[in-house]
Amino acid sequence: MQVSITINGEQVSRDVEARTLLVHFIRDTPGLTGTHWGCDTSNCGACVVLMDGKPLKSCTTLAAMCEGHEIRTVESLEVDGRLDPVQQGFHELHALQCGFCTPGMLMTARALLDDNPDPSELEIRTAISGAICRCTGYQNIVSAIRWAAEHEAAHKQEV
């Protein structure tokens, strides 16, 4: 069947099987292998993207179900050469090591800050509790998201 999804603001249309999972639809699109997968049971969060601004496990969604919706992947964060504050925060605070969970964590962080610009540590830990990281022990990820929150607040004040 023909499936057409808006990904990062662009229409992506392909003929796929009904059973094609969103994560595979995304990853089969040139330049969009930043969304990963790490399990079979919707537990690890490596596949998280945003659908209509909300985090979604793309391994547990059919591509067909996303027609008419807006998907955002990690590749959408950097705009015109400017890193998103969540990306910058992860770099500043050493919130990644192997990088495999990073795209899912970044998209979760982006959605969190869009919804709650001043999250507490507990709110951050809760927001990312649907994603597993094996490398960092989460502490620097939490600090990085706080850094991004503070950085965005400061930027808004300046403007």
Add this chain to the structure above:
Amino acid sequence: MATVEQRPSDAERPIGFGRLKRKEDARFIRGKGTYLDDIRLPGMVYGAMLRSPFAHARIVSIDTSRALAHPGVAAVVTAKDLETLGLAWMPTISYDTQAVLAGDKVRFQGQEVAFVIATDEYTANDALALIDVDYEPLAAVVNARKALDPDAPLIRDDKAGQLDNLASPTWEAGDEDATKLAFEQADTIVSRDIIYPRCHPAPLETCGIIADFNPETGQLDIYNGNQAPHAHRTVYAHVAGLAEHMIRIRCNDIGGGFGNKVPVYPGYVCAIAGSIVAGVPVKWVENRTENLTSTGFARDYVMHAEMCSRDGKITGLRVDVIADHGAFDSTAQPTKFPAGFFHIVCGSYDLQAAHVKVKAVYTNKAPGGVAYRCSFRITEAVYLVERMVDALALQMGVDPIELRMRSFIAPEQFPYETTTGWTYDSGNYAETMRVAMEIAGYEELRREQAEKRARGELMGIGVSFFTEGVGAGPRKHMDILGLAMNDGADLRLHPSGKAVVSISAQTQGQGHETTFAQIVAEELGIPPEDVEVRHGDTDRSPYGLGTYGSRSTPVSGAAVAVVSRKVRDKARLIAATMLEARPEDLAWEKGRWYVKGDPEKGALIEEITQRAYSGEPMPAGLEGGLDAQVIYDPPNLTYPYGAYIAVVDIDPDTAQVRIRRFIAVDDCGVRINPMIVEGQIHGGLAEGIGIALMEVITFDEEGNCLNSSFMDYLIPTALECPDFELGETVTPCPHHPLGAKGVGESPNVGSPPAIVNAVIDALHATHGVDHIDMPCTPARVWAAMQGRPEPPQ
């Protein structure tokens, strides 16, 4: 790297050691890493593996006709096909053999039975259901303690002369008689049966491979996330009968290793065989269930130990271990060390004597054992000794830190030869322990505990102190499959003054692209952003045995320091010519050789490099260019150590354990990049929490794996991990060129015993608990509180 909003200060961008932000982040934060499954090659086909549902069964027949009839299926490979290529069995690192595809029998649930090659991943998965295998189930051996019972079914009847399920005969270390004497002279003795259950490294990226054989050129290109690409290449050359230089392995980015990506797996061999036969690239990526049920697990040591003391000091230790190796002995360790480095179980103490015995058995479970940041079984050893020290302290009525302080090896005793044959390089243990106590506020914690206990609240404080031996290792002492555990470094400075350093070590997230550039920067004064670190490509890196056992810094790090100094020494000779001075009249400051008597007169490293490539005269006997090569043979292992304190609260009614605080003070010698060291420690501590509280691979009596997905193999989330409180002491390694020791595995080594000691500490006074096995799930903690702790199986 694109826009950074402010220019970082020199403190933020050190030339040399320091908290340098990572160079490799640039691609990862953009989702531009190249992990194995990201790679697509023209004409590529996909493999999928059919696996045994039974733990032990005879294969009566395999019918592949329905699968072959599927239009999307190109081939179905079985053991029979591999036999014609001589690939049905492959050698393991432990000199055993492992079936690539099962022919006569299956010997663990999840064992590889047939390999499908199809047009795409979905079709390959579909085709698995179309292969009909007729099995005749056999009784399974699941309990390691029962594997050697006279009526236990024989698992390895494929091995001539194998009459039982012994995988590796008893290996001993230490002195049995001296230990007997120590126990006779002791005034306190404790004994425990302690299990370190089976768990799994479960990196977030599963294992996979792309094999691309070009029939015209005879070149085999392999893309594979693996921790030891050169060693793999040697194995493939041997197994597939190809010339080594015709095999190229590229690792690109790896989503975590933790020892899981050290072994050669049957899926790799099948993909290679498929590509050789079909002449197109074959990709095989395992799913998570396959990862958990068939790839290298960790631990599974069944231990019995006794420890004794005299006059308030620990004097002796006796340990007897049954190691469960699964159906094939594929443990990855140095040749003469079938129990790895387990005999470091003598610990951090000035013992009178110790005696260790380890034997290994086969069971009908997945093969493996050495993985998950274990430093070759040091996780098992430290868990054992630190649990025993607490048990002894309990028996003696002494504070567990006090007992350790009394028994530590003293600083003046280094280098210290232990009772089981180790020579520890350097250490000031008491100091590190004191730093941990101070960060924790130990005395205040004990006061709080007493108050809470009076109110019926269960709070526990657990300690562990570990010494580990990493950075394997000296040629004279160890090898893997006959290959020396030496690593190389090639350093080349270009005319521009920028450098490329190629290393054998292979990163899976440890930050090598940054830290190794920092080493070159420290030695030569070239900014790290001008030093490219190459790794992971066997065509473009020197031979070495890879990354595991925390050996990157001790071995590859040393190699990079030494090769940088070689380049620096050559630069000195060139500078002498440039400055018309004698080499011995020159002194070095970072980035520059200068004349001792006339400091203004000097040559920058960039100028020296340019000169080396120019047409200007070189010193007599010296070739042009500025580069060097080193293969580093470490003189000894390095011995990082640490003091950890865990604070837990246990709900008295539900028995849930919460880690309130975790204090970790590590001494890993000189820290090249403290930010990266701390990140490694955070990650390892989270793994330790997982192992202590929730991670376990269990089986039922028939050998069915009960933890085969992330629904049941539970990994800690951000809600289970506290804010870790880190401290450091720095006791340089005397034999390492940089004084560094390595740290990657320390946090996983030291944290489980601290947590379990804390749980017991919380429950002893009120519930009489003096032992519990991991994982300390609510159900298991509750059972212990009722007076009946049960081992995992």
Add this chain to the structure above:
Amino acid sequence: MQTPAPFEYERATSVDGALASLQRLGPAARVIAGGHSLLPMMKLRLATPEHLIDINDLAELSYIREEGEEIAIGALTRHVDLLKSELLAERFPMFADAESVIADPVVRNRGTIGGSLCQADAAEDLSAVCTAAKCTAVIRGAEGTRTVPIEEFHLGPYMTAVADGEILTEIRLPLRAGAGSAHEKVERRAGDWAIAAASAAVWMDGGTIADAGIALSAVGLTTIHVSRAEELLRAKAPSEELFAQAGELASADCSPMADGRGPVDYKRHLAGVLTQRALRRAVARALQQEA
């Protein structure tokens, strides 16, 4: 990754349309909403429907509103909306208690109350919540709409009163004075299924419990409705002793099975402990003693 077997897909544009498709396609067709129970089962090939009818566009089935003496919740209401609902927080805080520990925040963006109830896993927290709240399920089929009391909704493991060709459209909660409720859960790790969970709702009349609802998750083949505890509590003044007795009945009346989460005796013990805790909080909330 494991991948599903092939199937046909269509998107429903109306409830009637979905029902018509179900009728036409028969039991080989299944409705899919959030899909976070169904798709994982399909990937593991434990479920192999031949047709999926996507009902995610049926916005008319997503609502939480007060309707007279009841709160009506559309079956397609997402977990995250139940968690954030101010109406439910005020009237039935047990929903927020449960939702904050159901799966993880990302899954909660998609999973629905209808999906959870129809999945009918004995460990579903919402099944216990709805049972304690004495809900009614509204089921629509070709012949029209019918209501089923929640204690008749769950028939067994993965089995509900929703017949082939029918769809659960709504859950209705009766509103009565003096309500307080709570949900307590113990799990091995955040996001995991319950080892055991207890939902308690009370309706106070002055200092007396006029009515109570007690239900348990994960300690039987299906949700356990502890009616004996409810009988015990009616017309009594709340006390620690009373809660303990209710807990004992909960322990006795459940039928847990041993599995990786725990053995039978521990689960029974938890059923009792959590019933007490849930009751204590429910009463405190009803009496507005808890903030």
